[in-house]
Amino acid sequence: MASNNLVIIGNGIAGITTALEYRKLNPESKITVISGESQYFYSRTALMYIFMGHMEFENTIPYPPDFWKKQKIDLVFDWVEKVDTNSKILKLKNTDNIFYDKLVLATGSISNKFGWPGQDLDGVQGLYSLQDLELLEKNVLNAKKAIIVGGGLIGIELAEMLHSRGIHVTFLIRENLYWNSVLPDEESKLVVHAIKSEHFDLIRKTNLKEIVDNGNGRVSGIITEFDQKIECDFVGLTPGVSPNVSIAKDSNLPIKKGYLVNKYLETEITDIYACGDCAEIVKDDGTSKIWPLWYTGKMHGEVLAQTLSGNKTEFKMGVFFNSAKFLDLEYQTYGDVFRDRIGEKHHYWQSEDKNHSLRLVEKEGVLIGVNVMGIRYRHRVCEDWIKNKLTIKKVLTLLEDANFDPEFSKKFEPEIINKFRGAL
Amino acid sequence: MSLIQIGNVKAKKNKIPTLAKPFAVITFIGFLFLAVIFFQPLLKLKLINFGNWASLTLSLGLIVFGSLGWIYYNFANTIPGIKHNNIFFNSTMRRGLIGWSFGILITGFYIVLYFYEKFKAWGIPPLLDSLIQTVNPLSLLLSGQNADRWFLYGTFYTMAVLIMGVRMLLKYRHNRYQQIRTLSVMFFQLGFAFLIPAFLKAIKQPEFYFTYFWPLKPDYLFPWGVKNLTGKGSVGMFMICWGIVMTFIATPVLTYFFGKRWYCSWVCGCGGLAETLGDPFRQNSDKSEKAWILERWLIHSVLLAIIFITILLWTNDYFGRSILGGFTYTAKEWYGFYIGAIFSGVIGVGFYPILGSRVWCRFGCPMAAILGILQRSFSKFRITVNGDQCISCGNCSTYCEMGIDVRAYAQRGENIVRSSCVGCGVCAAVCPRGVLALENGPRKIGRFTGSNKNPLAIIKDSLLNREIYSESKKQYSEK
Ligand SMILES: Cc1cc2nc3c(=O)[nH]c(=O)nc-3n(C[C@H](O)[C@H](O)[C@H](O)COP(=O)(O)OP(=O)(O)OC[C@H]3O[C@@H](n4cnc5c(N)ncnc54)[C@H](O)[C@@H]3O)c2cc1C
Ligand code: SF4
Ligand code: SF4
Numbered sequence: 070m071a072s073n074n075l076v077i078i079g080n081g082i083a084g085i086t087t088a089l090e091y092r093k094l095n096p097e098s099k100i101t102v103i104s105g106e107s108q109y110f111y112s113r114t115a116l117m118y119i120f121m122g123h124m125e126f127e128n129t130i131p132y133p134p135d136f137w138k139k140q141k142i143d144l145v146f147d148w149v150e151k152v153d154t155n156s157k158i159l160k161l162k163n164t165d166n167i168f169y170d171k172l173v174l175a176t177g178s179i180s181n182k183f184g185w186p187g188q189d190l191d192g193v194q195g196l197y198s199l200q201d202l203e204l205l206e207k208n209v210l211n212a213k214k215a216i217i218v219g220g221g222l223i224g225i226e227l228a229e230m231l232h233s234r235g236i237h238v239t240f241l242i243r244e245n246l247y248w249n250s251v252l253p254d255e256e257s258k259l260v261v262h263a264i265k266s267e268h269f270d271l272i273r274k275t276n277l278k279e280i281v282d283n284g285n286g287r288v289s290g291i292i293t294e295f296d297q298k299i300e301c302d303f304v305g306l307t308p309g310v311s312p313n314v315s316i317a318k319d320s321n322l323p324i325k326k327g328y329l330v331n332k333y334l335e336t337e338i339t340d341i342y343a344c345g346d347c348a349e350i351v352k353d354d355g356t357s358k359i360w361p362l363w364y365t366g367k368m369h370g371e372v373l374a375q376t377l378s379g380n381k382t383e384f385k386m387g388v389f390f391n392s393a394k395f396l397d398l399e400y401q402t403y404g405d406v407f408r409d410r411i412g413e414k415h416h417y418w419q420s421e422d423k424n425h426s427l428r429l430v431e432k433e434g435v436l437i438g439v440n441v442m443g444i445r446y447r448h449r450v451c452e453d454w455i456k457n458k459l460t461i462k463k464v465l466t467l468l469e470d471a472n473f474d475p476e477f478s479k480k481f482e483p484e485i486i487n488k489f490r491g492a493l
Numbered sequence: 494m495s496l497i498q499i500g501n502v503k504a505k506k507n508k509i510p511t512l513a514k515p516f517a518v519i520t521f522i523g524f525l526f527l528a529v530i531f532f533q534p535l536l537k538l539k540l541i542n543f544g545n546w547a548s549l550t551l552s553l554g555l556i557v558f559g560s561l562g563w564i565y566y567n568f569a570n571t572i573p574g575i576k577h578n579n580i581f582f583n584s585t586m587r588r589g590l591i592g593w594s595f596g597i598l599i600t601g602f603y604i605v606l607y608f609y610e611k612f613k614a615w616g617i618p619p620l621l622d623s624l625i626q627t628v629n630p631l632s633l634l635l636s637g638q639n640a641d642r643w644f645l646y647g648t649f650y651t652m653a654v655l656i657m658g659v660r661m662l663l664k665y666r667h668n669r670y671q672q673i674r675t676l677s678v679m680f681f682q683l684g685f686a687f688l689i690p691a692f693l694k695a696i697k698q699p700e701f702y703f704t705y706f707w708p709l710k711p712d713y714l715f716p717w718g719v720k721n722l723t724g725k726g727s728v729g730m731f732m733i734c735w736g737i738v739m740t741f742i743a744t745p746v747l748t749y750f751f752g753k754r755w756y757c758s759w760v761c762g763c764g765g766l767a768e769t770l771g772d773p774f775r776q777n778s779d780k781s782e783k784a785w786i787l788e789r790w791l792i793h794s795v796l797l798a799i800i801f802i803t804i805l806l807w808t809n810d811y812f813g814r815s816i817l818g819g820f821t822y823t824a825k826e827w828y829g830f831y832i833g834a835i836f837s838g839v840i841g842v843g844f845y846p847i848l849g850s851r852v853w854c855r856f857g858c859p860m861a862a863i864l865g866i867l868q869r870s871f872s873k874f875r876i877t878v879n880g881d882q883c884i885s886c887g888n889c890s891t892y893c894e895m896g897i898d899v900r901a902y903a904q905r906g907e908n909i910v911r912s913s914c915v916g917c918g919v920c921a922a923v924c925p926r927g928v929l930a931l932e933n934g935p936r937k938i939g940r941f942t943g944s945n946k947n948p949l950a951i952i953k954d955s956l957l958n959r960e961i962y963s964e965s966k967k968q969y970s971e972k
Binding site for chain 2: 129233364367401445446475
């Protein structure tokens with residue numbers, strides 16, 4: 070069984086899904102998963118809940134420790150330092166070298182840092198890993214005032230975390246509204262409303278210039294591009310993430326931003342593959358794309374397990390979907406919802422209390438995207454509408470079918486349908 | 494066992510709202526009064542004159558007033574949404590010193606309650622008498638009769654459901670399923686388990702609980718229980734019929750349409766207490782596979798035991814108590830004490846802070862066993878999983894009081910049809926990605942679902958636990 074030794078670097082959702090799906094198809098193969106972050110696969114998306122005391126680490130591991138033995142998947146808790154692609158050997162930091170026949174790179178992301186002066190001071194950090202969480206515990210010990218730079222999905226989670234410890238939060242964002250690079254203005258305003266309701270401060274349209282040292286190597290404040298100084302004792306840097314390709318250089322692995330792979334998730338080196346956050350998929354037209362999402366990591370794993378098992382399968386996003394929670398405001402999106410694109414018509418409704426909204430995006434007469442905030446919608450239903458190119462008129466007759474709110478919830482659909490019908 | 498330690502989080506505390514503080518003091522004074530009343534006969538003191546409205550108001554009255562104020566001001570300035578911050582750092586809610594003390598206190602109360610007669614026989618001073626005296630004015634008001642220890646128990650129980658019910662109403666003021674369900678258990682506890690039985694007593698009718706049926710309240714179908722009622726005229730007859738109809742007709746029919754939740758988290762008093770007083774402890778339920786196996790063995794054994802005992806009693810009765818008389822009686826007594834009192838009371842409620850709020854409902858209740866079998870095999874109820882939106886965070890599994898690993902299903906996109914699920918809806922409420930919803934069968938959903946399917950197909954679907962939207966396949970894995 071020499072050619073059947075699969076080694077995966079990274080025990081996140083992408084690596085673990087690959088391992089589990091591969092095991093289903095190959096009951097006998099040897100599978101090894103290596104990670105330096107944690108012994109067991111845990112849900113990165115639940116990091117915030119550990120810190121806020123909603124759960125313990127144990128609650129965030131989707132499979133109990135003995136599960137891996139039953140699945141005959143070997144777990145190695147160590148860092149890979151180098152890949153020798155010629156002799157197919159991995160050099161590890163603390164333990165013995167590991168041989169592989171096939172290698173999957175599923176190393177995830179790292180937090181962005183843009184070379185700001187002072188970004189390495191004590192009390193300044195991003196949030197991605199368990200180690201970050203441990204560091205955060207130390208960093209916020211006596212903190213009272215925090216500044217979060219870059220307002221994305223991780224930024225809002227970090228804000229909520231700090232808030233749970235009674236730390237006051239100020240956001241520093243480049244745009245005028247929150248997460249406005251992705252969300253249309255109206256939804257962004259709802260997020261801003263939620264942020265203001267928790268009494269967080271929001272400094273808009275402002276870039277960070279530098280982080281100020283208190284003289285002892287710890288942060289004492291920041292200076293904005295307008296030379297405004299704001300005092301604080303913690304700075305969270307959350308201006309996005311980039312693929313973790315730290316082992317690429319020593320190992321001669323092909324990268325641009327992430328590990329370059331084709332649509333089958335193969336790198337140009339035989340028997341080496343990449344999936345999840347760290348993979349940069351080159352499309353047929355030469356452009357490339359990174360999918361830094363939990364969901365896509367899972368899909369990558371499912372597809373890659375097929376390819377690895379001899380059934381070459383392409384990764385196709387299909388109808389896009391995503392979800393998030395901004396403090397108490399839930400958000401789901403299906404299909405394509407972008408701001409200001411020519412040739413699209415947007416139908417938007419929001420409730421008076423600013424806690425609920427719905428947007429239907431129409432292009433060439435048919436539905437291409439759905440955004441909901443403070444309302445839950447059915448994934449499969451929205452997906453089918455978009456896939457089957459339903460007209461807005463048709464969608465309005467079916468709208469209530471998509472509602473996924475708890476029973477007895479107030480139904481907004483009649484009001485929405487009324488409003489949208491009027492504008493058709 | 495902790496796999497990793499996150500810093501020194503234990504040091505963190507929630508900030509107490511200023512307005513809530515005086516109410517904490519009021520509640521404390523109420524408890525202090527109660528404690529003095531409880532202890533003074535033991536210490537042979539006479540500090541407070543109890544048995545009158547004044548002492549009742551100063552003890553239980555202050556507790557009710559103070560705790561409601563405390564709860565209100567703790568939620569008043571929060572934004573509606575899931576408020577679970579710091580639960581895992583909290584001594585009361587996470588098996589800390591306060592949690593254990595609280596558990597020991599309730600367990601102690603149950604022991605004193607159930608061993609009341611025995612304690613008397615053993616010459617131990619009757620511990621509850623001063624408390625019973627304290628609630629006497631209320632008993633006289635409601636039923637015209639003197640309070641006994643069961644009235645005291647009922648008063649405490651109802652107080653707990655109502656006060657902590659208000660807490661649930663405030664905590665979930667963004668979720669109408671939770672609100673209506675909580676109002677329902679509060680209503681049934683106050684009306685059907687407290688006021689109506691007292692009223693029946695007042696008008697000299699048999700004490701009867703319309704919200705408890707065989708096998709949870711086996712007496713109602715035991716020979717002597719039935720005979721007891723036949724002698725009580727038309728009201729008694731009605732009660733017998735009610736018991737039979739509820740057990741054999743209403744239970745399967747309602748469970749077919751709504752799942753076991755119609756009873757367990759809407760009507761039942763045990764469920765009512767678990768959903769109100771027990772809510773702060775729900776995360777302590779054991780999620781392991783071992784616990785699941787133990788659960789299935791225990792609950793079905795209890796069910797078999799009570800069926801066996803009931804049949805035995807009737808057989809014995811039919812033969813004029815000539816066969817197995819002694820054994821039958823012993824079996825019934827044994828069941829009543831070990832299952833009815835020790836399991837459902839002492840362990841079931843006393844261990845709330847340690848094992849979570851539904852120990853009895855999950856491991857012992859024979860009614861839950863029957864409802865569970867019906868729910869699993871013949872019901873429209875399921876928890877629908879919303880496509881691929883699950884992020885495996887674990888909130889749902891953590892806060893499932895029945896110890897169901899909801900995430901295990903959700904992350905595979907599979908609906909959840911588990912016999913133990915009481916349909917509390919908390920998993921759906923806490924999910925940060927809108928992945929879960931409690932549903933009764935496929936709704937009318939145009940061409941996407943089984944609205945045009947015949948009833949048999951629907952039953953088959955729920956039997957086989959199929960996804961409603963199985964038509965749409967995962968696109969990304971198509972070749
Ligand atoms: C706080 C937070 C919240 C998020 N919330 C959401 C959300 O709600 N929805 C969503 O879709 N996405 C969310 N994401 C993004 C999502 O978590 C990631 O897309 C996903 O975890 C990526 O999975 P992965 O398997 O590709 O990589 P990872 O989960 O990053 O796993 C890679 C693992 O490999 C290890 N590793 C890397 N290099 C080496 C090496 N050389 N040797 C050994 N081990 C190595 C890493 O330490 C890591 O443990 C969130 C991310 C964060 C940080
Ligand atoms: S699965 Fe959900 S609804 Fe059922 S008992 Fe658990 S938390 Fe309640
Ligand atoms: S709470 Fe929701 S997202 Fe989290 S594991 Fe459960 S179903 Fe999935």
